[in-house]
Amino acid sequence: MHEWALAETVIAAASSIAAEQGFSRITEVTVRVGQLQQVERGILRFALLQLKPAGFENTRFRIISAKTKLKCRVCGYEWLFQKRRLSPDVAEAIHFLPEVAHTYIKCPRCGSPDFEVIQGRGIWLETVKGVK
Amino acid sequence: MVDPRSHVIARRLAHVARVIAVSSGKGGVGKSLVAATLALSLSRDGLRVGLFDLDFTGPSAHIILNTGELKPKEDKGLIPPEVDGLKFMSIVYYSGVNPAPLRGVDTSNALIELFSVTLWNNLDCLIIDMPPGIGDAVLDLLRFVNPLSFLIVTTPSKLAFETVKKQVVLLKEVGTPIIGVIENMKMTVSDEIRTLTESLGVKYLGALPYDTELEDALGNRKKLLKTLFARKLHGIIQENLKP
Numbered sequence: 001m002h003e004w005a006l007a008e009t010v011i012a013a014a015s016s017i018a019a020e021q022g023f024s025r026i027t028e029v030t031v032r033v034g035q036l037q038q039v040e041r042g043i044l045r046f047a048l049l050q051l052k053p054a055g056f057e058n059t060r061f062r063i064i065s066a067k068t069k070l071k072c073r074v075c076g077y078e079w080l081f082q083k084r085r086l087s088p089d090v091a092e093a094i095h096f097l098p099e100v101a102h103t104y105i106k107c108p109r110c111g112s113p114d115f116e117v118i119q120g121r122g123i124w125l126e127t128v129k130g131v132k
Numbered sequence: 133m134v135d136p137r138s139h140v141i142a143r144r145l146a147h148v149a150r151v152i153a154v155s156s157g158k159g160g161v162g163k164s165l166v167a168a169t170l171a172l173s174l175s176r177d178g179l180r181v182g183l184f185d186l187d188f189t190g191p192s193a194h195i196i197l198n199t200g201e202l203k204p205k206e207d208k209g210l211i212p213p214e215v216d217g218l219k220f221m222s223i224v225y226y227s228g229v230n231p232a233p234l235r236g237v238d239t240s241n242a243l244i245e246l247f248s249v250t251l252w253n254n255l256d257c258l259i260i261d262m263p264p265g266i267g268d269a270v271l272d273l274l275r276f277v278n279p280l281s282f283l284i285v286t287t288p289s290k291l292a293f294e295t296v297k298k299q300v301v302l303l304k305e306v307g308t309p310i311i312g313v314i315e316n317m318k319m320t321v322s323d324e325i326r327t328l329t330e331s332l333g334v335k336y337l338g339a340l341p342y343d344t345e346l347e348d349a350l351g352n353r354k355k356l357l358k359t360l361f362a363r364k365l366h367g368i369i370q371e372n373l374k375p
Contacts, residue, residue, distance in 0.1 A: 004208035006137075008209075099223075099242040121241070125136045
């Protein structure tokens, strides 16, 4: 239930944004989860529903999955992260700490570990909608 | 789009009474040994202590502590495993024996990730084993961790102390407390580092000898705490760090 800790970050950030915007009720929270971190969307949704504080009673949580795009800094090659190419142990390590992708994944063209995660690293709070 | 992770870091550290970053401008001055021995000593003295190895590209505290196959437990976050009662967190749980070649942005992301999901719970003291220099890890700690204090390690070398000066200036500029400077690997009788430290307006905490028995004690926690290095460090702790 590592997703629980990530759900707490979403609730904390959404609460902060709602307070800044002066929302009394939060109607919708959209979360984007990058495939690199392999967040279990069902567990994340369950945690979000369990954690929701006052003002979030009727909030709709939208969880969008984002493909992970990687770009080699050495040769410029771009490719998509694919979990099925990893062993279960490596996939789990990247789930807990996505940056260790640089330990286990190399550029398919030149073999360099020096790549950039252009999109789809982990969890992002996309939008918070509410009423004042 | 907002990165939500940093919003919980203060909450994760809410029950940590004190965070001490063991730091230095240069590598190879003994930060990890000081940090790990300090953490073990405080834990042995009955305090609730955590040790967080933030040197992601060159982690070594796990070797000093001989953590073996330990892994964090997963329960609504990551619960650091304990070594003789000391809670220990490191990138090596996920990178293993392999290199983790991280650029600055990746270092920052890893730091924020681990701070946001690690459940330290109640601690009297969290010791941070810092990477060398005043780069991403120092800047991120200054940004996200409060209250925070620094314990700076140097050697008798002017080269090492030159980088300490820069670190002291930075920390003073941002108003972050400096507990003091420890002079490690001291081999001769000289007051030079004490004088230089005090000229910066920082407390000279004491010297740790160049201990030839230290290498053999790496990975053996009981033996480590019996070394002259550890006994001298314990004396410095008694004088300067006890609540």
